[in-house]
Amino acid sequence: xxxxxxxxxxxxxxxxxxxxxxxxxxxLAPLYVMLTTSLKDIEEIRSGxxxxxxxxxxFYAWIKAWSSACTxxxxxxxxxxxxxxxxxxxxxxxxxxxxxxxxxxxxxxxKFKGSELLFGALLFGCFIPFQVILLxxxxxxxxxxxxxxxxxxxxxxxxxxxAFTTLFFRNYYVGIPTELVxxxxxxxxxxxxxxxxxxxxxxxxxxxxTIIWQFTQIWNDFLFGVVYSGPGTQPITVALNNLVNTxxxxxxxxxxxxxxxxxxxxxxxxxxxAGKYFVRGLTAGxxxx
Amino acid sequence: xxxxLEKHLPKIVIAPTxxxxxxxxxxxxxxxxxxxxxxxxxxxxxxxxxxEQYVRLFDNPRWHIALDNLxxxxxxxxxxxxxxxxxLAIFLDQRIRNxxxxxxxxxxxxxxxxxxxxxxxxxxxNPGLGIEKLLRDMGFVDFEFRWLVDPDMAIxxxxxxxxxxxxxxxMAMFLAGLRGVxxxxxxxxxxxxxxxxxxxxxxxxxxxxxxxxxxxxxxTHIAIKSFDLVQALTGGGPGYAxxxxxxxxxxxxxxxxxxxxxxASAMIMLFGVLAVLIPYLYSELREKKS
Numbered sequence: 001x002x003x004x005x006x007x008x009x010x011x012x013x014x015x016x017x018x019x020x021x022x023x024x025x026x027x028l029a030p031l032y033v034m035l036t037t038s039l040k041d042i043e044e045i046r047s048g049x050x051x052x053x054x055x056x057x058x059f060y061a062w063i064k065a066w067s068s069a070c071t072x073x074x075x076x077x078x079x080x081x082x083x084x085x086x087x088x089x090x091x092x093x094x095x096x097x098x099x100x101x102x103x104x105x106x107x108x109x110x111k112f113k114g115s116e117l118l119f120g121a122l123l124f125g126c127f128i129p130f131q132v133i134l135l136x137x138x139x140x141x142x143x144x145x146x147x148x149x150x151x152x153x154x155x156x157x158x159x160x161x162x163a164f165t166t167l168f169f170r171n172y173y174v175g176i177p178t179e180l181v182x183x184x185x186x187x188x189x190x191x192x193x194x195x196x197x198x199x200x201x202x203x204x205x206x207x208x209x210t211i212i213w214q215f216t217q218i219w220n221d222f223l224f225g226v227v228y229s230g231p232g233t234q235p236i237t238v239a240l241n242n243l244v245n246t247x248x249x250x251x252x253x254x255x256x257x258x259x260x261x262x263x264x265x266x267x268x269x270x271x272x273x274a275g276k277y278f279v280r281g282l283t284a285g286x287x288x289x
Numbered sequence: 290x291x292x293x294l295e296k297h298l299p300k301i302v303i304a305p306t307x308x309x310x311x312x313x314x315x316x317x318x319x320x321x322x323x324x325x326x327x328x329x330x331x332x333x334x335x336x337x338x339x340x341e342q343y344v345r346l347f348d349n350p351r352w353h354i355a356l357d358n359l360x361x362x363x364x365x366x367x368x369x370x371x372x373x374x375x376x377l378a379i380f381l382d383q384r385i386r387n388x389x390x391x392x393x394x395x396x397x398x399x400x401x402x403x404x405x406x407x408x409x410x411x412x413x414x415n416p417g418l419g420i421e422k423l424l425r426d427m428g429f430v431d432f433e434f435r436w437l438v439d440p441d442m443a444i445x446x447x448x449x450x451x452x453x454x455x456x457x458x459x460m461a462m463f464l465a466g467l468r469g470v471x472x473x474x475x476x477x478x479x480x481x482x483x484x485x486x487x488x489x490x491x492x493x494x495x496x497x498x499x500x501x502x503x504x505x506x507x508x509t510h511i512a513i514k515s516f517d518l519v520q521a522l523t524g525g526g527p528g529y530a531x532x533x534x535x536x537x538x539x540x541x542x543x544x545x546x547x548x549x550x551x552x553a554s555a556m557i558m559l560f561g562v563l564a565v566l567i568p569y570l571y572s573e574l575r576e577k578k579s
Contacts, residue, residue, distance in 0.1 A: 016380045023377060024394045027457065030409045031397075037412065049423045050413065102302050110299035118307060125314045129514050129562050131538045131555040133317040135324065135548060139333065140313075159313050162306055191298040220402030222517035223535075227543065237404040241521055244408050253412055260408040264401045271400035275393055278400065279461055 038062060038258035045253055061254035065262055069255050071242040074231075078259055081239035085219060087150050088235055092157035093214040099158070100165020100210060101203065105195055107166065108173035109181050119170065125163035133160075134227055141228060148230025156228060157218050164217075165210050172206040173199065208277045216267045216278070236263045318559065325552035333548060342549040351529050352554065355537040358444045362533065363512045365448045366455075370508055371501065373452065374459025379489065381460070382467045392464070395457035403454065407521025410450040411437065440530035443523050447515070447531060450522055455511060459504050466500040467493070506569045513561055534558050 033050050039057040040048070048055075067077040107119050137156060138147070146152030176199065184194045225235040234242075240263045244256050271278050294301075325343070328336045346352050377395060381388055398406065413419050416435035424432040436442035470493060478488050516535035519525055525532040525540075532540075534554060542551025 013383070016383055017385070020377070020380055020385065020391055024391050027394050027398065027453070030406075030413060030453065033413055034409050045418065049426045050419060051423060099306060103306050106299040106303045112300060115303075118303070118310075121315070122306070122310055125310060127510060127562060127566050128314065128318070129535070129555070129558045131514075131516075131535055132321050132559045133313065134538075134555070135333075135542055135552060136317040136320040137313065159309050162309070163314075166306065190295050191302075216400060220404075222402065222404050222520065223539075226520075227539075237402050237517070240408060241404050244411070244521070245524070253415075253418070256408060257412060260405045264405040267400045267402070268397065271397055272393075275396070279396065 034257045034261055038254050038261060040254055042252055042254060061252065061258040064252070065255045065258035069243050069259060070246045071239045072246055078236060078239055078243065078262055081234055081236045082262065084150065084233055085236040088153045088157065089215060089218045092154045092161065092218050093211055095154070096158045096161035096165050096214055097207065097210050099162050101169050101207070103162065103166040104169020104173050105199060107170045109178060110191065122163050122166055125160070126167065130160065130223055138227065148228070148233055150233050153224060153228055153233070153235070156224050157221070161214055161217065165214065168210045168213070169206055172203070176202060205277070208274065209280050212270055212274055212277050215270060219267050321552045321555055325549060325556050327549055329548040329552070331546040331548070342553040346550050346553045346557070349550070351532065352537055354529060355532040355534045358531060359512070359533050361444055362448055362451070362515070363509060365445070366451050366512055367505060367508045369448070369452045370456040370459045371504060373456045374504070375463050377460040378463035378467055381464055392461070395460050397457070398454040399458045401454070403517035404521045406450050406454050407518050410446065410453070411522050414446055437523065438527055440527050443527060443531035447519055447522055451515065451518055455508065459508070462500055462504055463497065466497050470496055502569065506565060509565045510562065513558060
């Protein structure tokens with residue numbers, strides 16, 4: 001599908017390229033501003049302007065953001081919170097992905113009475129505004145002794161992530177012919193063996209999509225982080241927000257920007273390396289979910 | 290025995306998820322619903338007072354500001370994202386060189402958290418050092434741009450940042466839709482001598498209807514849930530001029546010890562989502578059946 005009429009006129013094509021490039025620059029501008037600001041010192045920030053390149057690039061802001069900036073009453077930089085996020089993200093992503101794979105396998109190929117209803121009810125969970133579960137979940141976590149703990153946050157992310165992971169795997173496995181299941185059953189294979197020997201080898205792409213989706217969602221989460229974490233267990237998004245809103249000894253915009261980039265780096269890295277899968281996850285999660 | 294186990298294995302495997310779903314989604318929604326009819330403040334308690342909390346909620350001017358903001362935000366955020374996403378998708382669909390690279394640039398904000406987006410835009414829109422200073426340095430000495438600290442304009446800064454973050458995603462959805470349009474259709478239209486604009490307006494856009502639908506539902510969903518962006522960009526301020534319902538709920542439920550009012554506001558948010566979602570799912574299901 002393309003506009004032949006326009007491609008005939010070279011002026012039209014020039015205009016299209018021009019518009020596309022202008023917008024590309026607009027989308028890139030905030031990242032550029034963040035990066036250049038993070039490399040300037042505070043004098044230069046006050047005297048220069050947003051778009052100017054740093055005269056004398058310095059990593060002062062980066063070092064401070066990582067190891068000594070104040071995030072409230074403590075001043076250890078973002079580093080401890082970065083590792084908190086890692087400790088939350090790794091188990092939460094792995095557990096929710098594995099559970100989702102099994103659920104999807106059951107809902108696609110081992111339907112039972114009520115399984116469609118179950119899927120519908122689960123799908124619905126992708127849409128609820130989480131505000132409606134925040135209060136009871138806080139009480140449940142307290143009862144379980146998991147309030148303000150990393151394990152508590154992992155649990156919350158697993159519970160509310162499974163709706164999405166199940167959806168991803170179910171939609172993927174529906175596309176695998178049921179004859180494969182029947183044939184394996186004739187050979188005497190059961191539920192688990194069929195999963196291991198028939199489905200698992202075909203699942204690499206959907207595992208990649210799901211892991212990337214979950215990784216981005218959980219790394220970027222702020223709502224659960226701010227409600228269910230305490231001092232010492234906060235994820236990086238919460239710490240970044242605290243850092244920006246703490247102004248002991250004057251505002252250091254360069255440190256804010258370096259901190260923001262640090263918080264964004266893991267997901268940006270994944271996007272650059274595996275963008276194709278990222279987009280697939282977005283559209284699968286969005287259009288179908 | 291082993292056979293019996295094998296027979297029920299699928300149900301056993303999915304049982305934990307089923308239990309978690311019933312308790313932590315539907316059970317919790319019910320719990321919040323019930324709580325919204327009680328006197329609860331600091332701690333949940335079960336003296337039922339009917340719609341008192343809802344009355345208090347709708348008597349609160351701050352809630353009305355949050356609702357008004359939500360309508361402004363939803364309308365502008367969706368309208369601008371749709372127009373921008375669609376135009377960029379159409380332009381990108383003209384056999385563009387380096388399409389992949391441009392697409393990557395349009396979409397990368399979606400990988401970033403709203404907290405980072407908010408932090409970045411807070412700096413860019415900084416009154417005094419941000420865009421304002423940039424334009425003054427360029428010679429527009431009287432240029433003023435202080436939306437971030439202007440109670441009437443703060444909500445629009447949230448629109449700007451949200452559009453920056455999400456419009457690339459809308460572009461990707463439309464691009465996928467455009468790629469699915471049958472080439473013969475456009476060829477036929479061209480033979481009939483239809484102009485490019487007529488072609489898009491009368492033939493392509495009607496085919497894109499389902500994409501518009503999905504995009505609107507997703508963007509509405511993002512908008513109603515928007516909490517992080519407000520928290521990072523304006524903190525709901527100045528005062529509470531740029532609060533959205535999600536921020537209102539958080540403040541009242543967790544900072545102000547007004548659980549009942551918080552629960553009531555959460556239920557209103559849920560009904561808001563349902564009002565958009567149910568017609569959507571209904572039309573989807575009907576389309577599948579026909």
